[in-house]
Amino acid sequence: xxxxxxxxxxxxxxxxxxxxxxxxxxxxxxxxxxxxxxxxxxxxxxxxxxxxxxxxxxxxxxxxxxxxxxxxxxxxxxxxxxxxxxxxxxxxxxxxxxxxxxxxxxxxxxxxxxxxxxxxxxxxxxxxxxxxxxxxxxxxxxxxxxxxxxxxxxxxxxxxxxxxxxxxxxxxxxxxxxxxxxxxxxxxxxxxxxxxxxxxxxxxxxxxxxxxxxxxxxxxxxxxxxxxxxxxxxxxxxxxxxxxxxxxxxxxxxxxxxxxxxxxxxxxxxxxxxxxxxxxxxxxxxxxxxxxxxxxxxxxxxxxxxxxxxxxxxxxxxxxxxxxxxxxxxxxxxxxxxxxxxxxxxxxxxxxxxxxxxxxxxxxxxxxxxxxxxxxxxxxxxxxxxxxxxxxxxxxxxxxxxxxxxxxxxxxxxxxxxxxxxxxxxxxxxxxxxxxxxxxxxxxxxxxxxxxxxxxxxxxx
Numbered sequence: 001x002x003x004x005x006x007x008x009x010x011x012x013x014x015x016x017x018x019x020x021x022x023x024x025x026x027x028x029x030x031x032x033x034x035x036x037x038x039x040x041x042x043x044x045x046x047x048x049x050x051x052x053x054x055x056x057x058x059x060x061x062x063x064x065x066x067x068x069x070x071x072x073x074x075x076x077x078x079x080x081x082x083x084x085x086x087x088x089x090x091x092x093x094x095x096x097x098x099x100x101x102x103x104x105x106x107x108x109x110x111x112x113x114x115x116x117x118x119x120x121x122x123x124x125x126x127x128x129x130x131x132x133x134x135x136x137x138x139x140x141x142x143x144x145x146x147x148x149x150x151x152x153x154x155x156x157x158x159x160x161x162x163x164x165x166x167x168x169x170x171x172x173x174x175x176x177x178x179x180x181x182x183x184x185x186x187x188x189x190x191x192x193x194x195x196x197x198x199x200x201x202x203x204x205x206x207x208x209x210x211x212x213x214x215x216x217x218x219x220x221x222x223x224x225x226x227x228x229x230x231x232x233x234x235x236x237x238x239x240x241x242x243x244x245x246x247x248x249x250x251x252x253x254x255x256x257x258x259x260x261x262x263x264x265x266x267x268x269x270x271x272x273x274x275x276x277x278x279x280x281x282x283x284x285x286x287x288x289x290x291x292x293x294x295x296x297x298x299x300x301x302x303x304x305x306x307x308x309x310x311x312x313x314x315x316x317x318x319x320x321x322x323x324x325x326x327x328x329x330x331x332x333x334x335x336x337x338x339x340x341x342x343x344x345x346x347x348x349x350x351x352x353x354x355x356x357x358x359x360x361x362x363x364x365x366x367x368x369x370x371x372x373x374x375x376x377x378x379x380x381x382x383x384x385x386x387x388x389x390x391x392x393x394x395x396x397x398x399x400x401x402x403x404x405x406x407x408x409x410x411x412x413x414x415x416x417x418x419x420x421x422x423x424x425x426x427x428x429x430x431x432x433x434x435x436x437x438x439x440x441x442x443x444x445x446x447x448x449x450x451x452x453x454x455x456x457x458x459x460x461x
Contacts, residue, residue, distance in 0.1 A: 010094035012060030097130035193272035300406020
């Protein structure tokens with residue numbers, strides 16, 4: 001079904017992000033007293049009542065600007081907000097009672113062409129506070145207003161009813177096109193998180209993938225604060241891309257907003273299937289990149305090491321091989337991760353990147369039958385038998401795959417304490433080479449053979 005969009009709009013610090021989180025019933029957007037925290041439009045699908053919609057939190061409309069780099073960025077934020085409003089199916093205009101500014105007045109004027117899809121609300125009216133001031137807003141030509149408190153929840157339920165009521169007719173017009181494709185033929189959405197240090201080109205790549213300008217691109221480090229979601233299709237596969245804030249060392253984080261941004265970026269590892277770790281090709285792999293990759297490895301996510309800005313590298317023979325060898329040398333733990341050189345700016349290498357991502361997703365979700373695994377295990381044990389010393393002897397009796405995405409295996413041993421890490425590494429390598437898991441991290445757990453009944457339950461016997 002085509003999903004209608006509801007945009008939350010208003011000047012900075014009027015409570016847009018607080019209301020966004022309230023309507024989602026989760027803390028998704030960063031809220032802070034500092035004006036201008038939200039820059040990129042932050043969107044998320046949700047259900048209000050029985051209505052599925054896309055809720056979008058926008059950057060604040062700011063009037064006073066100078067010629068500083070920050071002001072130029074603010075101008076882009078306003079431009080992006082206005083573009084989002086034009087495309088919206090419903091606009092929730094958020095004002096503050098008793099505190100109408102020149103920015104509010106200009107913004108109301110800009111929204112006059114959209115009166116038929118405008119829902120004006122007055123925030124920070126908890127317990128009837130500033131009610132008289134709120135009614136004065138009708139003098140600006142607004143037909144109706146609703147007094148709410150995004151922070152305390154006052155009248156938010158009524159706002160939800162208004163939103164679903166206004167959208168009901170629109171949804172009937174849009175119709176439902178999901179029925180045309182049988183459920184068994186619908187392929188899952190591949191979720192990709194873009195992670196890396198600031199200014200490595202994450203937002204540029206996000207915009208190229210989504211063929212949009214959803215993520216604001218700027219040379220100012222820390223431009224992206226919230227996680228910006230985008231949807232795109234490639235070769236009949238649907239993707240969701242999560243553009244995140246640049247991750248710097250904790251010692252370099254100087255403000256609360258960046259601290260929350262970095263934490264939110266790290267949490268996207270849990271939400272994603274595959275991580276595109278963007279590395280500045282000219283700078284090379286850094287300690288911070290290694291820490292990000294290690295986090296993704298621990299979570300069992302697919303990881304592609306993306307050397308961006310490759311178009312700026314010397315175009316001589318073996319340049320890429322030398323760069324890849326250096327990455328492997330500095331981070332041998334990631335020997336399974338593909339290394340790809342791209343230019344997010346002009347699109348070079350992006351098709352190859354997506355092709356590998358699709359193959360990687362297939363491996364993440366592959367399941368091996370228990371009988372197939374144990375037939376392979378017999379061969380592996382013959383090729384490299386466990387040690388036979390009195391203190392080092394053990395037998396691997398049985399193996400099962402206990403999960404996919406992340407991929408985890410369990411092997412049951414007669415003396416699990418005797419199974420060494422080199423032997424576990426041997427099993428891991430054989431799984432990769434023989435069973436088709438060459439591109440992804442694998443977790444292997446050694447359990448006592450007395451737990452074989454558990455193995456049988458896992459295998460469905």
